[in-house]
Amino acid sequence: MTTRFDALTRPKAGDDHQAPSKHRSIGFVLAFVGLMLAAVTLIANIAAANSDTETGTTAAWSFGLTVLGFGTIKLAIGLVLVGILVRLWFRVTAVKDACANLKPDAEAAAPRGTVQTEFGECTETAEAPGPLPIHRMARTMWFPMLAMGYMLVFVGFVLSLVWSGKVEDGTQQAAQAWTQGVQFLGEGMLLAGVSFLLGSILAALREGGGELQQSLGLAVRTLKMPKTAKLFVGFMVAGLMVSMVQFVLYIAAASITNPQSFAAWSAWLGPFREFGLGLLLAGIVLALVTIGNVLAFQFSRVREIITTGK
Amino acid sequence: MTTTTKFDYEVTDRGPGYNKPQTMGNRLWAPMFAMAIMAFPVALVLSWVRASTIADATGPADIEDAARLGHLVAAFGFIGFLAVFAAISFAIARILGRFRKGGGEIQESVGNEVHTLKMPVTAKIFMLFMMMGMMTIGVSVVLHFVAAGAVGTWELESVARWGEVLEGFRRFGVAMYLFGIAFGLGTITTVLRFQTIRVGQLAR
Numbered sequence: 001m002t003t004r005f006d007a008l009t010r011p012k013a014g015d016d017h018q019a020p021s022k023h024r025s026i027g028f029v030l031a032f033v034g035l036m037l038a039a040v041t042l043i044a045n046i047a048a049a050n051s052d053t054e055t056g057t058t059a060a061w062s063f064g065l066t067v068l069g070f071g072t073i074k075l076a077i078g079l080v081l082v083g084i085l086v087r088l089w090f091r092v093t094a095v096k097d098a099c100a101n102l103k104p105d106a107e108a109a110a111p112r113g114t115v116q117t118e119f120g121e122c123t124e125t126a127e128a129p130g131p132l133p134i135h136r137m138a139r140t141m142w143f144p145m146l147a148m149g150y151m152l153v154f155v156g157f158v159l160s161l162v163w164s165g166k167v168e169d170g171t172q173q174a175a176q177a178w179t180q181g182v183q184f185l186g187e188g189m190l191l192a193g194v195s196f197l198l199g200s201i202l203a204a205l206r207e208g209g210g211e212l213q214q215s216l217g218l219a220v221r222t223l224k225m226p227k228t229a230k231l232f233v234g235f236m237v238a239g240l241m242v243s244m245v246q247f248v249l250y251i252a253a254a255s256i257t258n259p260q261s262f263a264a265w266s267a268w269l270g271p272f273r274e275f276g277l278g279l280l281l282a283g284i285v286l287a288l289v290t291i292g293n294v295l296a297f298q299f300s301r302v303r304e305i306i307t308t309g310k
Numbered sequence: 311m312t313t314t315t316k317f318d319y320e321v322t323d324r325g326p327g328y329n330k331p332q333t334m335g336n337r338l339w340a341p342m343f344a345m346a347i348m349a350f351p352v353a354l355v356l357s358w359v360r361a362s363t364i365a366d367a368t369g370p371a372d373i374e375d376a377a378r379l380g381h382l383v384a385a386f387g388f389i390g391f392l393a394v395f396a397a398i399s400f401a402i403a404r405i406l407g408r409f410r411k412g413g414g415e416i417q418e419s420v421g422n423e424v425h426t427l428k429m430p431v432t433a434k435i436f437m438l439f440m441m442m443g444m445m446t447i448g449v450s451v452v453l454h455f456v457a458a459g460a461v462g463t464w465e466l467e468s469v470a471r472w473g474e475v476l477e478g479f480r481r482f483g484v485a486m487y488l489f490g491i492a493f494g495l496g497t498i499t500t501v502l503r504f505q506t507i508r509v510g511q512l513a514r
Binding site for chain 1: 316339343346347350351353354356357358360361362364365367376380383387390391394395397398401402404405407408409411412413415416419420432471474475477478479481482484485486488489491492493495496498499500502503505506507509510512513514
C-alpha cells in the first residue's frame, strides 16, 4: 500500500519536468471553492444576526458549511504538497546530472561517522541511509488520513442539515453534538494528512540527498533528526489524540438531555477541539521550519561538492 | 532561447540573498509560534471557568458572566489561530528564502550569472490573503474584547448578536489565511520548477 500511495508523489515515466504542476492548478481551484463556501456562511451569519427568527437554524447549517469549506481548502493544500513532492524528485534527477558534470576531480574522503556542521549534527556513511520509521509511516498514512478526514467533514455537513431542521422544535442537541464531533475529527485527520505529507517531503529530501551523494561516489552526509522534527511529531500525535478524545466526548454529550448541562459541556468542548487543531497546526509550523533548515543544509552541501569535489 | 524564458526572472552577478518578506519570515515565525502555544491553553482554561459558571448558573449575574467569558474565550482562541497561521505563513516565506539564497549561491559558486525568479503572482496572492486573514481575525478579536467589556451596559441579546456576526468574520478570516497558505505552497512548486530547469542549464 505504501508503494501505491508513494507512486502518487513521484513523477511518472515520460512526465515533463518543464511543464507546470497539475496538482497545483487543481489545488488552487479547490482552495477557491473552499473560500467561496466560507464567504456564503459569512453572508448568512450577518443576515441571521439581523433577523428575529432565523438565527439558530442558520447557525446550524452555516457551521457545517464553513467546516466543509475549511476541509476543502485543507484538501487543496494536501494536493499542492503532492505537487511539491513530484517536483522534488525532478530536482533530485537534475541536480544529480549537474553535479556529475560540475564536480571537480578529487579523491573521495572516507566516511567519518558523525560530523558537526553549522546546521547541526550529521552522519557520514558510505551508502545512503534508509528511511526512518516515521518516514515510512508518513508515506503510508497521508492518503488515508486525507480521504477519511474529508469524508468525515462531508458527513458532518449532512448532519448539520439535520441539526438545522431540529432547531425549531428544540430537539437539536444530539444532532449538534454529532455534527461538531464528526466534523472536527475530520478536520484533525485532514491536518494529520497534511502533516504526513510534510513528513514525506522531509523523507524525500533525506532520500534524494543520499542518492545524489552516493551516485557521485562521495561520503553520504545526512542531517540527524533535528529537535524541531521531534517536536513536530510530538505536537502532531498530541493534536490527533485530542481530536479523537473530543469526538468521544461529543458522543457522550449527545445523550445529555438537560439543556443547562448540555450548554456547559458545549462551552468547553468547542475550545477543547480548537486546542487540538492548534496542536496540529503548531506541529505543521515546526515541520515547515525543519524543511527550511534541511534545504539550507543541502544547498550548502551541493556548493561544497561543486567547489571541492568532496 | 533558454528554457528559463518561461519565467520572469532577474540576472545578477551575485546571489541576491533574502528579500524583505523572507527576512521577516526568518525573524517572526518563532514569536508567532510562541504566541500561539500560549493563547490556546488560555482559551481552554477560560472555557472551563465558563462551563462551570453555566452549570451552576442561578441568576442574571451568572448569565452575564457566561456571556462575557464567551467573548473572551473566542478572543483568546482566535489570537491562537491568528498567531499559528501567521507562523505557518512566515515559515513558508522562510522556505522560499532558502531557495532564493541557496539557488543564488550555487550559481555564483559555479561562476555563472545568477538567475533569480522574480516574485510570482502566486506569492503576491499568498501575502495579500495572509494580511487580509490576519486583519479580519485581528479586528474580530478586538471587537470580542469590546463586547466582553460591554456586558452589563448592552442588552444581552445585542451581545449575543455581536458574537454571531464576529463568528462569521473569524471563520472567513481563517478561510482567507488557508487560501493564502495554499498559494504560498504553490509558489514553492514554481520555484522548484524554475530551479530544476536552471540546474540543467548550469551543467551544460
